[in-house]
Amino acid sequence: xxxxxxxxxxxxxxxxxxxxxxxxxxxxxxxxxxxxxxxxxxxxxxxxxxxxxxxxxxxxxxxxxxxxxxxxxxxxxxxxxxxxxxxxxxxxxxxxxxxxxxxxxxxxxxxxxxxxxxxxxxxxxxxxxxxxxxxxxxxxxxxxxxxxxxxxxxxxxxxxxxxxxxxxxxxxxxxxxxxxxxxxxxxxxxxxxxxxxxxxxxxxxxxxxxxxxxxxxxxxxxxxxxxxxxxxxxxxxxxxxxxxxxxxxxxxxxxxxxxxxxxxxxxxxxxxxxxxxxxxxxxxxxxxxxxxxxxxxxxxxxxxxx
Amino acid sequence: xxxxxxxxxxxxxxxxxxxxxxxxxxxxxxxxxxxxxxxxxxxxxxxxxxxxxxxxxxxxxxxxxxxxxxxxxxxxxxxxxxxxxxxxxxxxxxxxxxxxxxxxxxxxxxxxxxxxxxxxxxxxxxxxxxxxxxxxxxxxxxxxxxxxxxxxxxxxxxxxxxxxxxxxxxxxxxxxxxxxxxxxxxxxxxxxxxxxxxxxxxxxxxxxxxxxxxxxxxxxxxxxxxxxxxxxxxxxxxxxxxxxxxxxxxxxxxxxxxxxxxxxxxxxxxxxxxxxxxxxxxxxxxxxxxxxxxxxxxxxxxxxxxxxxxxxxxxxxxxxxxxxxxxxxxxxxxxxxxxxxxxxxxxxxxxxxxxxxxxxxxxxxxxxxxxxxxxxxxxxxxxxxxxxxxxxxxxxxxxxxxxxxxxxxxxxxxxxxxxxxxxxxxxxxxxxxxxxxxxxxxxxxxxxxxxxxxxxxxxxxxxxxxxxxxxxxxxxxxxxxxxxxxxxxxxxxxxxxxxxxxxxxxxxxxxxxxxxxxxxxxxxx
Numbered sequence: 001x002x003x004x005x006x007x008x009x010x011x012x013x014x015x016x017x018x019x020x021x022x023x024x025x026x027x028x029x030x031x032x033x034x035x036x037x038x039x040x041x042x043x044x045x046x047x048x049x050x051x052x053x054x055x056x057x058x059x060x061x062x063x064x065x066x067x068x069x070x071x072x073x074x075x076x077x078x079x080x081x082x083x084x085x086x087x088x089x090x091x092x093x094x095x096x097x098x099x100x101x102x103x104x105x106x107x108x109x110x111x112x113x114x115x116x117x118x119x120x121x122x123x124x125x126x127x128x129x130x131x132x133x134x135x136x137x138x139x140x141x142x143x144x145x146x147x148x149x150x151x152x153x154x155x156x157x158x159x160x161x162x163x164x165x166x167x168x169x170x171x172x173x174x175x176x177x178x179x180x181x182x183x184x185x186x187x188x189x190x191x192x193x194x195x196x197x198x199x200x201x202x203x204x205x206x207x208x209x210x211x212x213x214x215x216x217x218x219x220x221x222x223x224x225x226x227x228x229x230x231x232x233x234x235x236x237x238x239x240x241x242x243x244x245x246x247x248x249x250x251x252x253x254x255x256x257x258x259x260x261x262x263x264x265x266x267x268x269x270x271x272x273x274x275x276x277x278x279x280x281x282x283x284x285x286x287x288x289x290x291x292x293x294x295x296x297x298x299x300x301x302x303x304x305x306x
Numbered sequence: 307x308x309x310x311x312x313x314x315x316x317x318x319x320x321x322x323x324x325x326x327x328x329x330x331x332x333x334x335x336x337x338x339x340x341x342x343x344x345x346x347x348x349x350x351x352x353x354x355x356x357x358x359x360x361x362x363x364x365x366x367x368x369x370x371x372x373x374x375x376x377x378x379x380x381x382x383x384x385x386x387x388x389x390x391x392x393x394x395x396x397x398x399x400x401x402x403x404x405x406x407x408x409x410x411x412x413x414x415x416x417x418x419x420x421x422x423x424x425x426x427x428x429x430x431x432x433x434x435x436x437x438x439x440x441x442x443x444x445x446x447x448x449x450x451x452x453x454x455x456x457x458x459x460x461x462x463x464x465x466x467x468x469x470x471x472x473x474x475x476x477x478x479x480x481x482x483x484x485x486x487x488x489x490x491x492x493x494x495x496x497x498x499x500x501x502x503x504x505x506x507x508x509x510x511x512x513x514x515x516x517x518x519x520x521x522x523x524x525x526x527x528x529x530x531x532x533x534x535x536x537x538x539x540x541x542x543x544x545x546x547x548x549x550x551x552x553x554x555x556x557x558x559x560x561x562x563x564x565x566x567x568x569x570x571x572x573x574x575x576x577x578x579x580x581x582x583x584x585x586x587x588x589x590x591x592x593x594x595x596x597x598x599x600x601x602x603x604x605x606x607x608x609x610x611x612x613x614x615x616x617x618x619x620x621x622x623x624x625x626x627x628x629x630x631x632x633x634x635x636x637x638x639x640x641x642x643x644x645x646x647x648x649x650x651x652x653x654x655x656x657x658x659x660x661x662x663x664x665x666x667x668x669x670x671x672x673x674x675x676x677x678x679x680x681x682x683x684x685x686x687x688x689x690x691x692x693x694x695x696x697x698x699x700x701x702x703x704x705x706x707x708x709x710x711x712x713x714x715x716x717x718x719x720x721x722x723x724x725x726x727x728x729x730x731x732x733x734x735x736x737x738x739x740x741x742x743x744x745x746x747x748x749x750x751x752x753x754x755x756x757x758x759x760x761x762x763x764x765x766x767x768x769x770x771x772x773x774x775x776x777x778x779x780x781x782x783x784x785x786x787x788x789x790x791x792x793x794x795x796x797x798x799x800x801x802x803x804x805x806x807x808x809x810x811x812x813x814x815x816x817x818x819x820x821x822x823x824x825x826x827x828x829x830x831x
Contacts, residue, residue: 161420168405168416175403178367179417180388291578292407292447 007251008135012143013209015247017042017201020146021225022232022239023153024197030157030234031190032170034299036092037077039222040099041195045070045202047103050110050213053206059118063142063203070199071192073099078191082184085301100216107213115211118142142204149197154236166190170295173302183302198222224273231280233290238283246276316379318343318471318502319364319395324373326359333359335526337373341471346493346503348513348534351523352546352750357506358400360523361473364504365397366390391417396464400475400506402456404448411444414463427466435462438492453603454485461492472496473504478512482602483778483811490516508546508751509779510539524548547751554758554783563593566770567614567646567739568627572634574613574620582606582794584613589789589796591739591770596761597799598785599774602814606794607774608651611743614772615648616641628739642675647737649729651744651774653721657728660717664709664727665691665698667716671731697734705730706756722753729757733764740764743774758784778807790814 021038028035035041048069053062077095080086118140127137157163169176169186177183205217224246232238250272257265284290317340324337334356341347351357362368364375366384374381377393384390390397404413411428418427428444435442440458448456457477464472474493478486493503493516507513513520514534522530522545530545572587584606591597601607612618614626616638623632628644638648650656658667669689673680679697682690698713705726709719716724729745745761746754761784765771774791775781781788782802789799790813797813 161415164408164412164415168408168412171405171407172403175405176416178387178399178403180366180386180391181416287578292449294407296407 005131005135007255011244011248011251012135012139014251015244016143016146017204017209017221018225018228018246019150019240019243020142020201020204021198021222022228022243023146023149023236024194024201025225026229026232026234026236026239027153027157027166027197028190028194029229029298030170030295031166031187032173032295032297032300032302033081033187033191034088034092035074035077035095035191035194036089036226037074037095037099037222038194038198038225039218039220040096041070041073041198042099042202042205042222042225043103043216043218044073044099045199046206046217047107047110047202047213048199049203050115050206051106053116054110054113057116059116059207060141062116062207063118063200066199066203066207067196068199070202071196074191074195074198075188077195078188081301082187082191085303088299088301096222104215107215110213111215113212115206115213117211118207140208142200142208145200150236150240157236167295170297173297173300177302177304183304187302198225201225228276228280231277231284233284233293234295235293238280241283242276242280245279246272249275316343317341317376318378319504320376320379321360321364322374322376324360324363324375325371326356326363326368327371332526334363334370337523337526337528339521339528341502341504342519343470343502344497344500345518346497346505346516348517348520349504349506349523350508350510350513350520350534350542350546352508355523355546356526357523358475359526361397361475361504361506364390365395365473387417391467391469394468394470395473396467396469396471397473398457398460398464398475398477400477400479402460404456404459406447406449408448409444410442410446410448410451410459413448413459414444414466417463418466430466431462434465438462438465438495439488440492454481457481457489461489465496469501471502471504473506475506476508477505478507478509479776482814483807484815486512510534510542513542514539522546543751554755554762562595563768564630565590565592565627566629567591567741567772568630569614570625570627572610572613572620572625574609574618576609577618582609584609585794587794587796589772589799591772591787593738593768593770594765595786596765596771596773596784597787597789598781598802599772599789599791599796600778600781600810600814601774601776601791603776605791605814607743607776607791609794610791610796611648611650611741611774614741615650617650639674642672642735642737645738647732647735647740649732649740649742649745651747653724653728654717658716658724661715663713663715664702664719665694665713667728668698668701668731669694671728672735676735701727701730701734704734705760720750722749725749726753726757729760733760736767737764737769739770739772741772741774744776745773746775746777746780754780778810781810 021042025035025038045066049062049066052065053059077091080091081088120138120140123137127133157167165181166186169181169183173183202218206213228239228242232242253268253271257268320340321337324334325332326334337360349357359368363370364384366386366389369385375384382393411424411431414431415424415427431442431444435458440461442455442458442462477489481489496503505517517534520532520534521528524546534542569587569589572584574584576583582605587610589597613620616636619637620634623634625634627633628641628646631644633641633644654660659670669680680690680694682688695713702709707723707727709723725746732740742761745757758780761771761773773784785802787799788802788805788810790797790810792814
C-alpha cells in the first residue's frame with residue numbers, strides 16, 4: 001500500500017462520521033427543527049456501540065446499539081421540544097452536555113479496553129479494480145451505509161412525496177398544518193432519523209476510527225457536522241463535498257506537521273476549518289438558491305391552535 | 307341553474323348553532339348558515355367578526371366547541387382539512403397556504419393523492435389553470451411569483467379536487483381591479499358548473515356585484531341574512547358595523563403650500579433576493595396635500611417607506627428632501643428632528659413592541675426626537691415617567707383608544723386600537739411631514755374612519771401627508787393626489803378627482819401608456 005493510498009484511506013475514515021452526523025441533522029433541519037445536540041447523540045452512539053460490542057463480541061450488534069441509542073436520545077429532545085414546546089436551542093445544548101456526561105458514566109468500565117475493530121468487507125470484482133478498488137470497495141459496512149444514505153436521502157427529499165411533505169413542514173409549518181399534514185409526527189420522525197444517523201456516526205468512531213472508548217472521543221465533530229449542514233445550504237451532495245474536504249484537509253495537515261514544514265502548527269490545525277468555510281461559501285454564493293433551500297421555519301416551535 | 311327540483315332546495319351545506327370558544331371568548335357564537343347548490347354566497351363582516359374562524363371550522367382546521375354541520379343533509383364531523391376535501395370542500399385561504407421554497411407543482415402535489423406523479427399533477431394543473439383563465443407555470447418557484455399568481459395556485463389547487471363547495475377568504479384584497487375582474491369571471495364559470503362558492507369579504511361593492519345571497523357577521527354572531535342586490539351599501543355596512551360609519555372626506559383644501567417632502571430620482575437596490583428595487587422614484591408633497599401611493603402588495607411599498615423614513619438611508623443626500631433640506635443619507639432620528647413623522651406598516655414588532663406598555667412604546671419611539679420632554683437627569687438619561695404617562699393618556703384620549711386598563715401592554719390592544727395609538731403617537735408631535743404605510747390594514751371600520759379623518763385633519767392644518775396603501779377605498783377617501791407604484795417605479799401623481807379606479811388598475815399593472823391613453827379618451831369626452 002502506497003503512502004498516498006494510506007492517506008486517502010484515513011481521509012475516508014475521518015470524513016465518514018462527519019457526513020453521517022451532518023446528513024441526519026440535514027433531514028432534521030429540513031423539517032424545521034434545529035437540534036444542537038448532535039455532539040451528545042454522537043457520543044452516546046459511540047459509547048453504546050463500544051459497550052454492546054464488548055459484551056456481545058459482535059461489532060454489528062454494536063452498530064445497532066449505536067443507532068438505537070442515538071435515536072432514543074433524540075426522542076428525548078423530540079419530546080421536550082415538540083410535545084412540551086421547549087426552546088430548541090437550549091434543549092439541544094442541554095442534550096449535548098447530558099450526552100457527554102452520561103456517556104462518561106456508561107463508559108467508565110470500558111476505559112482502556114482494547115476494542116474489536118469492524119472488519120472491512122471486500123465487494124467481489126469491484127474491490128479488484130486498480131487504485132479505487134481497495135479504497136472504495138474494501139471498506140467497512142458503515143462507509144457503504146453512509147454513501148447509500150446520502151443517495152437515499154437525496155432521493156427521498158427531492159423525489160418522494162413523503163420528502164416533499166417533510167420539506168413543506170420545514171418551509172411553513174402553519175401552511176402544512178392547514179393542508180392536513182401532521183407537522184408534529186413528521187418532525188418526530190425527522191428528529192429520530194437525525195439521532196439514528198448521529199448514533200451511527202458515533203459507532204463509527206468507537207468501532208472503526210479508533211476502536212476503543214475514550215471519554216469525549218467525539219471531540220467536537222458534532223459541532224462541525226452542524227456547521228456543515230448550514231454551509232452546505234441544506235443539500236446532501238454539497239454536504240458530502242464539505243465533509244470530505246474537511247476530512248481531507250485535517251488529515252493532510254497532520255501529515256504536513258509530521259513532515260515538519262515551516263508553518264506554525266496552530267495555523268495548520270485551523271486550516272481544515274478555514275478551507276471548508278471558504279469553499280462552502282464559494283459554492284453557496286448564489287443567495288437565491290440558498291434562500292430557496294433554507295428551511296424557513298427552522299427553529300420555530302409549532303403549536304396548533306385547536 | 308343546472309341543479310333543479312328538490313335537490314336545489316336542499317342546502318349543500320347547513321350550519322346549525324355553531325360555536326367556537328377560545329377560552330371564554332366566543333369567536334363564533336350560535337352561527338346558522340346554509341349554502342345552496344350553485345350559488346355564490348357572501349359572508350360579510352369586519353375584521354375580527356369571526357368569518358375566518360367560521361370557515362376554518364368548515365374546512366376542519368379548527369374544531370367547533372358546539373353545534374352541527376350538515377353536508378347534503380347528513381350531519382358530519384370535519385376533523386381535518388383532508389376530511390373536508392373528501393367531502394368536496396375546497397378552500398382558498400386569505401393568508402395563502404403556500405410554500406415559497408417549493409415549485410407550483412410541488413405546492414399542488416402536497417394536497418393531492420400521493421398516488422399521482424408530480425409530472426401528471428403539473429400537466430393537469432396547467433390544463434386546468436388555462437381552462438379557467440388562470441395561466442400558471444407549474445415549474446416556477448412560488449417565491450418568484452406575484453401575489454395574484456400565488457392566489458391562482460390556491461384556486462387551481464382547490465379546483466383539482468373537483469369540489470362542490472369552494473371557500474374563498476378575502477380573495478380580492480391582494481388583487482388589482484383587473485385581476486379581480488378575471489377572478490369574478492372564474493367564479494361565474496364555477497357557478498355555471500353547479501358548484502357553490504362561499505365568498506368572504508368586507509368589500510360591499512363586489513359582494514353586491516357577484517353574490518346571490520349574503521350572511522352578515524358581527525362580533526361572532528349572525529346579524530343579517532339578505533339578498534345583497536336588494537340592499538344599499540349603507541344598509542349592508544350598518545349590518546356589519548352595527549352603526550353608521552362616519553364618512554371621511556378628502557382634504558380638498560385649496561391651501562397648497564410649499565413642498566415639504568420631495569424625492570428626486572431615488573434609486574435603491576433590493577436588499578434581499580425577494581425584495582424590490584426602487585427605480586428613479588420622484589415625488590413631491592406640498593403642505594396641505596395628502597399624496598396617496600396605490601399599488602398591489604410587494605411592488606416596493608415597504609422599500610419606499612424604508613428609504614423615506616431613513617430606516618435604510620440612501621447614499622445620496624439630495625435624493626430625499628425634508629422641508630427643503632437634503633436628508634437622503636440621514637437616519638430616522640435626524641429626519642424626525644427635521645419635523646417628519648413616520649408610521650410603519652407592521653403594528654406588532656415594527657411600530658410597537660407588543661410586550662411593552664403603551665407608555666414604554668411611546669418612549670421608544672420618541673426618546674430621541676423629544677428628548678427634552680421625556681428624558682431628564684442630564685447625561686444619565688432618566689425617563690420622566692409622569693410626563694410620558696401624561697402624553698400616552700393625551701394620545702389615547704385624542705385618538706379614542708379603547709383599552710382594558712390605564713397603561714396596558716401594546717399587544718393586548720385590538721388591532722384597531724393599537725393602530726390608533728401608533729398613528730396618534732406621531733400626530734401628537736404635529737409633524738410637518740407625515741409618512742404612513744398601510745394606516746388601516748386589518749383595522750375595523752370605526753377605527754379606520756377615525757385614523758383616516760386624523761390624516762386628513764393633519765393635512766388641513768398645513769402638513770404634508772404621504773399615505774402608502776393597497777386599499778383603493780381608503781385612497782379615494784383621504785387623497786388629494788394619487789400616484790401608483792409598480793415594480794419599484796412610481797407613476798406621476800394625478801389629482802385624485804381626475805383618476806378613476808380603472809386607470810389606477812392599469813397603472814398598478816405597470817401599463818402607463820394605456821393609462822395615459824385612457825386618460826386622454828376620458829378628457830376627450
